[in-house]
Amino acid sequence: MTRPLNTALDGLRLSPIRRFSDLAKSTPGCVSLTLGEPGENTPDAVSAHVGADLAAHLTHYPPNNGYPFLKEAISGWEAKRGLSYAPDQLIVTDGATEALMCALTIVLNPGDEAIIPTPAFLLYDSLVRLNRATPVALDTTPDGFQVRRDRLEAALTPATKAIVVTSPNNPTGCVLDDQSMDALADAAIEHDLYVICDDVYSELAYKSGYRRLLVAHPELRERAVVVQSFSKPWAMTGWRLGWAESTPELISAMAKVHQYAVSSVPAFLQHAAVEALRTDTTPMRESYRRRRDVTLKALEEMGLPVTRPEGAFYAFPDIRGLGLSSEDFCERAIREAGVALVPGTAFGAEGFARLSYACDKDTLRLGLERLSGFVSTLG
Ligand SMILES: Cc1ncc(COP(=O)(O)O)c(C=O)c1O
Structure with missing residues (x-):
């Protein structure tokens, strides 16, 4: 065949997270701290259904x-949890991934711009491009991964149509503070923007006083799509189950994309999903909080600056002082020390590396020991 494929694909790259996790797998004995994949298994009571x-x-x-x-x-x-959506304001999807795909597809026209506070999960950038719209990275690095009004205003243009919000965040683990949420809400209303609110880590927030954006700003409801997932709080990544909630109009529009893309999620997983919702997420959250503390202590001992994660299961240490690009740092950590992280460039942030502490605690301890040894060789 010589005819070109859909040119919307040209700007898309396959996830570097997978590349580094594959490199870790093919390196004998390597400890992988790459994937956002809970080390636990799905609760038996859920699987039994x-x-x-x-x-x-x-x-x-x-x-x-x-x-x-x-x-x-x-x-x-x-x-x-403070968000009231009637059943007809909900759609069950193939993970949050498909919910995000549906949400961005119904909102974006070619030429529209979508603001993505960055560092961010690469999926958003790719889905925006797939819709022939333009992702606009709003750099949160200078502001401790918070959204500040001046930088947000500088990113807005007449073409801005949507903004993507994730709190707790992947890859930083940071939770948006009130100032960030106020700035986002004001901009959305003033500029008539859609808000795609990715809440997949909301059950894994351990900061006291944590609030989801739509709980803090219910006035955004008419313009917001909230995306959720069974993957993280119940260790159900392989089930591919999530959902979206929004106004009946936006859900009806999303249902068109969903119907033609996947039709529905498997029938025999849906009672199990109900069981998951009955399962308390506190033990998972507490367990990640403990692993967060172990990780922070180790990073501090290594002398790597890190903004304290308040949720999810990632830390995003600053490696700018080590004189290596994030890709070189991660490749050399695998080859020289047998520990794998994901370079910050996978999330639009050079000079950082993402460490996932979702694995079991022995793996985490070994990985941190090796990372420490590696960092000490760079000093
Ligand atoms: C922020 C964020 N959103 C969405 C997803 C996708 O989740 P799911 O497994 O439900 O498709 C992930 C997965 O890592 C994520 O980190």
């Missing part, structure tokens, strides 16, 4: 947006 549903032949096409029993359970779960 799948066998029962298969035995009951729940194997036919389910309703596109999810079974009513699951949408009701999600609606009740969210209401307890």
Whole structure:
């Protein structure tokens, strides 16, 4: 074939997270602190429903947006967390990934701009490009990974259509403070922007007083799509289950993309998803908080500056003082010390590396020891 493929693909790269995790896997004995993948297994009580549903032949096409029993359970779960969305304001998706894809697809036209506070999860940039729109990185590095009004205003143009918000953040683990949320809310209203609110780590926030953007700013509801996932709080990354909640109009629009892209999520996973919502996330959150403390102490002993993560399971140490690019740092850490991190460039931030402490604590301790040894050779 000589005809060109869709040119919207030209600006997209495959995830560098996968590249570094594959490099770690192919390096014998390497300890991988690369993936945002809980070391725990899905709770047995959740998995048990799948066998029962298969035995009951729940194997036919389910309703596109999810079974009513699951949408009701999600609606009740969210209401307890201060966000009231009726079941018809919800769509069950193939992970947050598909929810983000649907949200950005219904909002963006070619030529529109979407502001992405950066460092950020690479998916947003790629989905914006796929829609022939332009991602605009708003650098939060000088402000301790917070959004400040002056920089936000400088990023806005007449073409700005949407803004993506993630708190707790991947890769920094930082939680947006009130000043950040106020600035974002004011800009969204003043400039009539859609807000795509990626809350996949909201259950794993350990900062006291943490508030989700839509809880702090309910006036954003008419313009916001909230994206959620079963992946992180219940260690269900492989199930590929998430959801989005918004106004009935935006959900109906998303349902078109969802219907033609995936039709629905598997029928026999949906009772299990209800069980997950009944499962307390406190032990997971506490366990990550303890691993965060171990990680911070070790990074401090290594002399690597880091902004304190307040949620998720990532730390994003500053390696600018070590005289290496983030890619070189991570490649050499794998080859010379047998420990793998992800370069900051994977998240739009040179001079940093992402360390995931989602793995079990023995792996984490070994990885931190090796990282410490490696850093000491660079001093
Ligand atoms: C910030 C953020 N959003 C979305 C996702 C995608 O989650 P899911 O597994 O539900 O597709 C991830 C996965 O790492 C993430 O870190």
